Structures are given as C-alpha cells and as structure tokens.
Amino acid sequence: MESLGAHKVETTIGEGENASASSHKTNALLGLANASTFLEAPKVLNIVKTGFRFTYKVESGLRTQHFYVSGSKNIIKHMDTKGTLLDEIATESKNIPRCFTVNKKGHLLYSDSVDRSINLVSDKEVKCLTKLGRWKPQTVCSTFSDELLVxxxxxxxEEAKVVRYALSDITQEIKCDDEGQPLYRDPHYIDENKNLDIVVSDLDAKAVTVVDKSGHFRFRYQGIPSDKLSEGFGPRGVTTDSLCNILVADxxxxLIHVIDQDGQFLRFIENCGLHLPLDLSVNSSNILFVVEYYSNKVKEVQYLK
Structure with a gap:
C-alpha cells in the first residue's frame, strides 16, 4: 500500500487562514493515527467464485462471514466466505438487480432501473415499496436510522439527485449545492459514513462527492497525482469503515483509494491481485469485500491491523 500527501479535492472545510491551518494540523494528526492502523500489505483471506458471467455488486451481511452478490442474472446470491450458496433471491420483474442493500433487520432491498421501482424482500416475498416515474434508481443504501438513500x-x-426515504415517503432531496450548482451528474454508488455524511461515486464526473446529513456540500475527491493512476481515476463502488475512512474502487x-472523512488521501490498497474492481463493502469487523467485474470473484481482504 502506498501513502501520499497530495490529493485533488474540492472542499468547503476550513475557510480562512487560521481555520485552514488548524484543519491541516488536525488532519495531519488524524492521518498519522490512521496510518498506524493499516497493515503494511493487505491480506487476501478468501476468494469466492460467484458463478456469474459478470459480477456487479457486493454487500456484506449482518453476519461477518456472509455477503450478498449480484451479476449477469436476475438473482441475488447469499453466500458465505467459504463459497457456500446459502440462498438465491430472484427479482419480481426478472430484471438484473444491479444495486441492493441490507437493512438493520437483515432484509434485502433492491432497486430496479428498468421498471423504476424499489423493492423489499422479506421471508422470500418481494414487495414493491415505491415506483419512481421518470427517475431511474441507480444506487441504494440503508442508513443507520433504517431509512434508504437512493x-x-x-x-x-439531464438531472440527478439523491433522495432519502422513510418507508415509501420522501423525507429529503439532495440535488444542488448552496450556490445552486448541481451536485451530481451520474450517481452510481452510494454509502452513508459513520459520521452520517453521504458518499456518492459519480461516474460521469469521475469523482466522489460527499455531503453532510443535511445535504450541504463538504468535498469532492477526484484522485491524486500518482504514476499508479496512469489510466486515470475511474471511481466505482464506495464503502466506509468504523474509522469513518472512505474506500473507493478504482x-x-x-486498486482502491482510502481517504479520511474530510477527503484527505491516506493510501492505496493494492498488491492483492485486483482486476477491474467494481464494488466494495466493509463488514462490522472492518473486513473488505471486493467484487471484480470480469473474474466473477469476490475477494475478502484484511487491510487494518
């Protein structure tokens, strides 16, 4: 893993010389503390073949050795890290479930970008929670308060936004910054950080945009200067860990970028044979699951001490 100091990030944090100096000092101290928690080299604990031709999405389950994965079929597989298939959930519409999440009760929820619906799976029954009309759901995550961010x-x-749902009711819409400029162009992956920030990976913008719980812009991460990024920055899946670090699949x-909750680059996770990492999920034990698009594999990776 490589650690670098410089990074490309837009931010509204620490305006003014004194605030900026204080912020940089605090970030430096946090960075040193964070750095001491990382393994020098990540460990691949398990590699699980998914059985899909292409693999799109991974989500850790409530049990640390379990995960859910989807790919080029109209099913979501519930598996363990030994590769045992525990269950298969088929979508009601027969469409491929490119995005799903697991809520606090352990229920699976998935979005369907074809029929533009959000669906709840409970006791193997699929219930449509809402239809979205002209809006295509591209990504969904369950929050700590058991709401949904979509x-x-x-x-x-021409438009993009993030919406918060309590059951099927919209309680928040996030679309523009305080100056009326659009925050998102193509929100494709989403996660809620432990500090309740909302983290979105935007494919068209090639950036990770972070807002606070109220929807106010905090920062936008667009990669760092590095010879390791000769192909450019291609953000895909995002996830967060118990330290409020943000992990971004490139x-x-x-490789995987690790930044702190304020957008400061910490290091890369590399040297574990990653090929086209498409999505990420960190479980309650800070173990990382990485899905590879073409290899049909989920890799279980330890990156913290």
Whole structure:
C-alpha cells in the first residue's frame, strides 16, 4: 500500500487562514493515527467464485462471514466466505438487480432501473415499496436510522439527485449545492459514513462527492497525482469503515483509494491481485469485500491491523 500527501479535492472545510491551518494540523494528526492502523500489505483471506458471467455488486451481511452478490442474472446470491450458496433471491420483474442493500433487520432491498421501482424482500416475498416515474434508481443504501438513500437519474439524463426515504415517503432531496450548482451528474454508488455524511461515486464526473446529513456540500475527491493512476481515476463502488475512512474502487487503475472523512488521501490498497474492481463493502469487523467485474470473484481482504 502506498501513502501520499497530495490529493485533488474540492472542499468547503476550513475557510480562512487560521481555520485552514488548524484543519491541516488536525488532519495531519488524524492521518498519522490512521496510518498506524493499516497493515503494511493487505491480506487476501478468501476468494469466492460467484458463478456469474459478470459480477456487479457486493454487500456484506449482518453476519461477518456472509455477503450478498449480484451479476449477469436476475438473482441475488447469499453466500458465505467459504463459497457456500446459502440462498438465491430472484427479482419480481426478472430484471438484473444491479444495486441492493441490507437493512438493520437483515432484509434485502433492491432497486430496479428498468421498471423504476424499489423493492423489499422479506421471508422470500418481494414487495414493491415505491415506483419512481421518470427517475431511474441507480444506487441504494440503508442508513443507520433504517431509512434508504437512493441515487436517481432522470430518464432524459439531464438531472440527478439523491433522495432519502422513510418507508415509501420522501423525507429529503439532495440535488444542488448552496450556490445552486448541481451536485451530481451520474450517481452510481452510494454509502452513508459513520459520521452520517453521504458518499456518492459519480461516474460521469469521475469523482466522489460527499455531503453532510443535511445535504450541504463538504468535498469532492477526484484522485491524486500518482504514476499508479496512469489510466486515470475511474471511481466505482464506495464503502466506509468504523474509522469513518472512505474506500473507493478504482476500476481504471485496479486498486482502491482510502481517504479520511474530510477527503484527505491516506493510501492505496493494492498488491492483492485486483482486476477491474467494481464494488466494495466493509463488514462490522472492518473486513473488505471486493467484487471484480470480469473474474466473477469476490475477494475478502484484511487491510487494518
């Protein structure tokens, strides 16, 4: 793993010389503390073949050795780290479930970008929670308060937003910053950090955009200067750990960026044979699951001490 200091990030944090100096000092101290928690080299604990031709999404389960995965079929597989298939859940519409999440009760929820619905799976029964009309659901995550955050893109591709749902009711819409500029172009992956920030990976913008719980812009991460990024920054899946670190799958450069909760780059996770990492999920024990698009594998990786 490589650690670098410079990074490309837009931020509204620490405006003014004194605030900026204080912020940099605090970030430096946090960075040193964080760095001491990382393994020098990550360990691949298990490699599980998914059985899909292409693999799209992974989500850790409530049990640390379990995960859910989807790919090029209209099913979501519930598996353990030994590769045992525990269950298969088929979508009601027969469409491929490119995005799903697991809530606090252990229920699976998935979005369907074709019929534009959000669905709950309980006791193997599929219930449609809401239909989204002209909006295409592209990503979904369950929050600590058991709400849903959904990344949406309009059918004409001209608008994008993040919406918070309590059951089927909209309680929040996040679309523009305080100056009225659009925050998102193509919100494709989403996660809620432990500090309740909302983390979105935007494919068109090639950036990770972070807002606070109220929807106010905090920062935008667009990679760092590094010869390891010769193919550019290709953000895909995002996840967070118990230290509020944000992990970003870099599809183009075959590695994972780790930044802190304020957008400061910490290091890369590399040297574990990653090939086209598409999605990530960290479980309650800070073990990382990485899904590879073409290899049909989920890799279980330890990166913290």
């Amino acid at each position: 990344g949406l893109k309009a059918e004409d591709d 599809f183009d450069s075959n």
